[in-house]
Amino acid sequence: MTSPMDLAKVLEEEGYLIDKEAATTLFLALALEKPCLIEGPAGVGKTQLALALARAEKRKLIRLQCYEGLDLSKALYDWNYAKQLLRLQLSKTEDWDEVKVDLFSEEFLLSRPLLESILSEEPVLLLIDELDKSDEEFESFLLELLAEFQVSIPELGTISSKTKPVVILTSNNTRDFSDALRRRCIHIYLTYPSLEREISILRSQAPELSEQLAKEVCEFVARVRKLPLQKLPSVSETLDFARALQALHKEDLNYSELMGTLSVLLKYPKDIAKLEERLKKWEAESSQRR
Amino acid sequence: MDGWNFIRLVHALRQVSLSISSQDILDAQICLARFPDLSAKQITKSIFVHRPQDAAIFETVWRILLQNPESSTSNDSDDETKNPEENPDSSGIGGKGVGRGSGGVSLTVKGNNLDSSNISNLMPFARLEELTGSELGFEDVVKKVLAEMDYYSWINSYDLAYQRGNLSEETWYAHQDRRDSLNREIRQRVMTAQVSKENSWEPLVRQHWLFKSLNTLTEKEKELVKSSIRKWARKLAFRPGSRWKTSHRGIIDISRVIQESVQWDGLLFHLSYRQKMPRASELVVLCDVSNSMAAFVEFLIYLVTCLRARFRKIRLFFFIDSVWDVSEFVCDDDLSGVKQEIKSTGDKVSSGFSDYGEVFRELAENRLNDVSSRATLVILGDGKNNYRPAQTEYLAQISEKVRNVYWLNPLEIQEWNERDNMMHEYQKYCSKVYRCRSASDLQKIVQDVF
Numbered sequence: 001m002t003s004p005m006d007l008a009k010v011l012e013e014e015g016y017l018i019d020k021e022a023a024t025t026l027f028l029a030l031a032l033e034k035p036c037l038i039e040g041p042a043g044v045g046k047t048q049l050a051l052a053l054a055r056a057e058k059r060k061l062i063r064l065q066c067y068e069g070l071d072l073s074k075a076l077y078d079w080n081y082a083k084q085l086l087r088l089q090l091s092k093t094e095d096w097d098e099v100k101v102d103l104f105s106e107e108f109l110l111s112r113p114l115l116e117s118i119l120s121e122e123p124v125l126l127l128i129d130e131l132d133k134s135d136e137e138f139e140s141f142l143l144e145l146l147a148e149f150q151v152s153i154p155e156l157g158t159i160s161s162k163t164k165p166v167v168i169l170t171s172n173n174t175r176d177f178s179d180a181l182r183r184r185c186i187h188i189y190l191t192y193p194s195l196e197r198e199i200s201i202l203r204s205q206a207p208e209l210s211e212q213l214a215k216e217v218c219e220f221v222a223r224v225r226k227l228p229l230q231k232l233p234s235v236s237e238t239l240d241f242a243r244a245l246q247a248l249h250k251e252d253l254n255y256s257e258l259m260g261t262l263s264v265l266l267k268y269p270k271d272i273a274k275l276e277e278r279l280k281k282w283e284a285e286s287s288q289r290r
Numbered sequence: 291m292d293g294w295n296f297i298r299l300v301h302a303l304r305q306v307s308l309s310i311s312s313q314d315i316l317d318a319q320i321c322l323a324r325f326p327d328l329s330a331k332q333i334t335k336s337i338f339v340h341r342p343q344d345a346a347i348f349e350t351v352w353r354i355l356l357q358n359p360e361s362s363t364s365n366d367s368d369d370e371t372k373n374p375e376e377n378p379d380s381s382g383i384g385g386k387g388v389g390r391g392s393g394g395v396s397l398t399v400k401g402n403n404l405d406s407s408n409i410s411n412l413m414p415f416a417r418l419e420e421l422t423g424s425e426l427g428f429e430d431v432v433k434k435v436l437a438e439m440d441y442y443s444w445i446n447s448y449d450l451a452y453q454r455g456n457l458s459e460e461t462w463y464a465h466q467d468r469r470d471s472l473n474r475e476i477r478q479r480v481m482t483a484q485v486s487k488e489n490s491w492e493p494l495v496r497q498h499w500l501f502k503s504l505n506t507l508t509e510k511e512k513e514l515v516k517s518s519i520r521k522w523a524r525k526l527a528f529r530p531g532s533r534w535k536t537s538h539r540g541i542i543d544i545s546r547v548i549q550e551s552v553q554w555d556g557l558l559f560h561l562s563y564r565q566k567m568p569r570a571s572e573l574v575v576l577c578d579v580s581n582s583m584a585a586f587v588e589f590l591i592y593l594v595t596c597l598r599a600r601f602r603k604i605r606l607f608f609f610i611d612s613v614w615d616v617s618e619f620v621c622d623d624d625l626s627g628v629k630q631e632i633k634s635t636g637d638k639v640s641s642g643f644s645d646y647g648e649v650f651r652e653l654a655e656n657r658l659n660d661v662s663s664r665a666t667l668v669i670l671g672d673g674k675n676n677y678r679p680a681q682t683e684y685l686a687q688i689s690e691k692v693r694n695v696y697w698l699n700p701l702e703i704q705e706w707n708e709r710d711n712m713m714h715e716y717q718k719y720c721s722k723v724y725r726c727r728s729a730s731d732l733q734k735i736v737q738d739v740f
Contacts, residue, residue: 187339
């Protein structure tokens, strides 16, 4: 890939439509071989971008899903204690010094996603998903990996990557990151797509939808996103909503026939009630116009 | 992008608190050299912006530095992005003498045809320079400019039409977008004029969410401050006190394990653990919730809520001229009830004018009986006593009863000596007094006090 346009094109072939600004930033991150931190509200396609990039670049995807309490033994490595015990039982006659060294060799090492991406012979895309859910200690630990593409294991020393992985970190902004982490990454902020882009996404992801329905659904969702809701509908929810209407054999979007389908679009009862209330107003407005 | 402009850009961004490392500069230079076809703005923005909130600051700096003819005339004769429309001498539709007396164009006439291209003609730069030259602060200049453009009549007419149902929701949203973009544009232009006038980036720094007064923050900026408060509080949660306490989890308490094993002939049946105790055992927060203080109270309560895990007990009192206990808000992450509480109870129990002396008397006589002597008292208030008696003896009494008294005052330090302000009397009885006006002040207080 020699330009952001090339990158956007190959991503489009993989079913991901990216805007020019984000494509340029991602292109620069790849060119500089730096990790890319993608932030934005839930459901705007952060993880999907990483998945599409892995397919486009023909890299093996290694994914680390973050959560509160995630530690090194689950993210980086752990020792295979059962195997070590077996080794000890077999070594009753051997010299202890020899066994001691042997016990902490690579043979007894269990690779977790981060180590796996460092040791991999083939090109890899490492996706560290929802990093904001992990603890601050884990974030600090990542600094070495993000800056040097290496990790330190006390018993074995420093292990450097064999092929430099592409690293994508995603975050839903539930907490802020340290300056140290941000400095090591190129930053992309993804937000909800424009109306035209969302129509294109719907057309490419669900070609079975009629042009009219796709357009009306996207216009409706764009209107819904302007309401003060607890959780705004994501792109995938727009897609589900359009598919739900299609399954109900709707050719176009009629406000009076949406009751019952809104739970596909919105996930909180309060939000649904708010939208139902608003739908009555919109319906009255549209009938006035007619 | 030539080297001179690049250096100016880096320097300006650093001045307005963007952290740009040498590695960032190197990366940007590599990309500018390797990809000459890509826009310099896009490259530098991608490399230098590390937080979503910094994107807007970058845009402003770029615009002032590389797109604004007023500030660049003295430095850049070859500025490729110079826009002739922005020349203050141009006589477009908003030129001097057209529309309202002071040079602007009335939005009530032009409002419906408003788009970003003719926004730039609504207010001549010369008039902006004139306004920024006065003693007015940034927000006041923005308000004055908007008033001169008839902005408030314009938005009122739309608000009324919407309330009466004469406006469709679609038109209403379109109007909201136009309103936002106009507001943004005017703020940018005022900022440009201020930077140009002061010949420094200081006006932009003052508008950074970290340094801006908490009562002038936008909703987005409020979220940023809250997110930072969460971060600071989280850091503090990892900074426990020095005393140990037996617990169900934590690290193994060897001496206790051995002690207990003695009862069972040296056999271990269960392990004992210990944990470090929180630094302060009790926190008492006293907030003035009179009108001028409301914006600041919200952030202090949010901070206290985030810190609740660090204290054995937190008590929260609101006051105006009498005190009421609202400790239940500390357990609630959603602070929407706080404003409601201030309004509903505040109207019932007070006259609306702060009376610190009376509040300290009530606190000392009725509320302090069950407060621990190791407690910390944090007072949030401006110290304005509306010419009522200071009654400092009660604050002295409180100060003796608790371990520390910290006073957080949202007014500028020079305002503490105004005639109706009792800070000079009260601060003698406080362990420390802080100015608590901006997020950056709050950050310092978090580090010092908690």
